[in-house]
Amino acid sequence: MSYAANSRNSPEEGIILKGTGYGLRMIFSEDPPEEELFSSLRRLSAEVPVLSGNLGVVLDFQGRPLTRAFILRLLSEFVWPGNIRVLSWICLDGETMNNLRSMGAATGEPVPERTGRGEKSASGSLILHRSLRSGQRVEHDGDILIIGHVNDGAEVFASGSICVWGRLKGTAHAGLDGGEEHTVVAGLFEAAQVRLGSKVSASLGSGMEWWGKPVIITCENNSLIVRELQL
Amino acid sequence: MGKTTTTSNIAVALARGGHRVVAVDADIGLRNLDVIMGLENRVVYNFIDVLEGTCRLHQALVRDKRVENLFLLPAAQTRTKDAVNSAQMEELCAMLRKEFDFILLDSPAGIESGFRNAAVGADEAIVIATPEVSSVRDADRIIGLLESMGKTPIRLVINRLRPNLVRQGDMLEVSDVLDILAIDLLGIVPEDDSVVKASNRGEPLTFTDTSPASKAFQRIALRIAGEDVPFPKFDEDRSSGFFAALRKFFGRTE
Numbered sequence: 001m002s003y004a005a006n007s008r009n010s011p012e013e014g015i016i017l018k019g020t021g022y023g024l025r026m027i028f029s030e031d032p033p034e035e036e037l038f039s040s041l042r043r044l045s046a047e048v049p050v051l052s053g054n055l056g057v058v059l060d061f062q063g064r065p066l067t068r069a070f071i072l073r074l075l076s077e078f079v080w081p082g083n084i085r086v087l088s089w090i091c092l093d094g095e096t097m098n099n100l101r102s103m104g105a106a107t108g109e110p111v112p113e114r115t116g117r118g119e120k121s122a123s124g125s126l127i128l129h130r131s132l133r134s135g136q137r138v139e140h141d142g143d144i145l146i147i148g149h150v151n152d153g154a155e156v157f158a159s160g161s162i163c164v165w166g167r168l169k170g171t172a173h174a175g176l177d178g179g180e181e182h183t184v185v186a187g188l189f190e191a192a193q194v195r196l197g198s199k200v201s202a203s204l205g206s207g208m209e210w211w212g213k214p215v216i217i218t219c220e221n222n223s224l225i226v227r228e229l230q231l
Numbered sequence: 232m233g234k235t236t237t238t239s240n241i242a243v244a245l246a247r248g249g250h251r252v253v254a255v256d257a258d259i260g261l262r263n264l265d266v267i268m269g270l271e272n273r274v275v276y277n278f279i280d281v282l283e284g285t286c287r288l289h290q291a292l293v294r295d296k297r298v299e300n301l302f303l304l305p306a307a308q309t310r311t312k313d314a315v316n317s318a319q320m321e322e323l324c325a326m327l328r329k330e331f332d333f334i335l336l337d338s339p340a341g342i343e344s345g346f347r348n349a350a351v352g353a354d355e356a357i358v359i360a361t362p363e364v365s366s367v368r369d370a371d372r373i374i375g376l377l378e379s380m381g382k383t384p385i386r387l388v389i390n391r392l393r394p395n396l397v398r399q400g401d402m403l404e405v406s407d408v409l410d411i412l413a414i415d416l417l418g419i420v421p422e423d424d425s426v427v428k429a430s431n432r433g434e435p436l437t438f439t440d441t442s443p444a445s446k447a448f449q450r451i452a453l454r455i456a457g458e459d460v461p462f463p464k465f466d467e468d469r470s471s472g473f474f475a476a477l478r479k480f481f482g483r484t485e
């Protein structure tokens with residue numbers, strides 16, 4: 001599916017809608033002024049009813065830097081009134097990404113859900129049957145179980161524990177809300193850093209005896225402990 | 232990485248195999264596919280002229296006189312990367328699909344709008360990586376983006392492999408690269424001085440049959456055309472059983 005909102009107007013003011021594996025991607029052209037984007041958005045909301053359906057939407061601003069005011073306006077005039085389920089905000093501008101993260105917005109490339117996989121279990125855990133690639137990020141309120149690898153440059157954030165069945169090379173942050181009773185478990189540990197609650201590990205490397213082995217990481221007596229996992 | 236080198240060599244090899252081929256320079260602003268293919272003196276129009284209606288498609292296509300059925304569609308050099316949008320790129324590919332068996336789009340580096348524009352009109356993707364940590368991390372990111380855009384299959388070319396070099400620093404084994412990226416291998420191209428000489432001459436290696444890199448590119452072209460070409464010994468020597476790594480437990484599940 002592909003729908004160009006700009007078909008009747010100059011292509012510069014456009015928003016392009018694309019169907020993808022995870023839902024819809026709205027790609028905002030970089031040049032048009034804010035006002036034009038908002039009028040395109042109003043037209044789109046009226047013409048494309050699926051936008052406010054159950055489908056997740058990724059907002060992709062390409063290289064356009066966004067001010068906080070713009071983000072708030074987008075939320076109050078488009079996202080909230082339209083009941084849009086935003087999966088993630090994407091922007092190539094670093095400052096904007098920092099702004100979005102500090103506002104608590106989900107960022108990064110979403111992970112396409114495969115039918116019957118990547119489902120929330122009854123207990124509120126997220127089970128993902130695939131690997132995460134560099135630049136991909138998963139965040140979940142609960143425990144996360146990844147039946148796959150977490151590659152270098154990928155990120156996993158959980159308010160509960162994180163278990164990576166395969167190799168953990170990217171960033172894992174368990175106990176996001178500060179809870180330090182959680183654990184990080186990896187089938188093969190090769191991450192330069194790991195975070196648990198408010199604790200951040202020193203930079204880790206191949207010198208450690210458990211490097212490249214299965215590990216369990218806990219917080220004990222206020223410090224991070226990494227142990228080889230022996231079953 | 233070798234994107235432009237790979238595009239030009241595969242284009243020539245496919246055309247020599249009897250297919251109708253167009254190589255599109257989607258690297259707006261930094262165009263160099265025309266130079267690598269030795270066609271820069273014959274460029275008149277570019278694909279933006281086609282999209283803007285300044286000329287017709289066949290006026291912009293540069294025919295390669297050395298082999299039948301090989302064409303170049305040049306990029307504009309004077310324009311910014313944002314001179315085209317995704318919808319126009321899809322329109323261009325739709326035009327080309329009617330005329331050619333294979334359309335090879337040479338993408339710019341990075342993940343910005345230029346890359347997206349190159350990717351949006353494509354059915355399949357070929358990712359080029361060298362066996363180094365940083366290149367493999369970049370390739371992993373590109374593969375994630377291509378997957379989210381629904382491009383399949385995505386296949387891998389490992390370029391600039393030095394088979395006899397002792398592993399050092401950030402160099403990775405073929406099996407490591409395949410293990411991390413977990414996509415199908417399309418081919419392995421060795422480091423080969425004749426690649427650089429060929430680009431200086433403006434004559435892709437696959438016009439002649441001899442060098443190791445040329446043979447590797449020819450095997451890749453045959454695999455793209457659907458032939459089942461075995462991987463030769465120099466690939467395998469690198470590490471035992473890397474074929475097993477091709478579809479490991481955590482690899483592609485479909």
Ligand SMILES: Nc1ncnc2c1ncn2[C@@H]1O[C@H](COP(=O)(O)OP(=O)(O)OP(=O)(O)O)[C@@H](O)[C@H]1O
Nearest residue numbers: 232233234235236340391420421422423426427430
């Ligand atoms: N197999 C090889 N052996 C030796 N040199 C190579 C090989 N492949 C590529 N090169 C050299 O590496 C350089 C970069 O190659 P190329 O221009 O194809 O990369 P690219 O990915 O298109 O780069 P860019 O991102 O700048 O467009 C060139 O000088 C090329 O000759």
Ligand SMILES: [Mg+2]
Nearest residue numbers: 234235258338
């Ligand atoms: Mg190039």
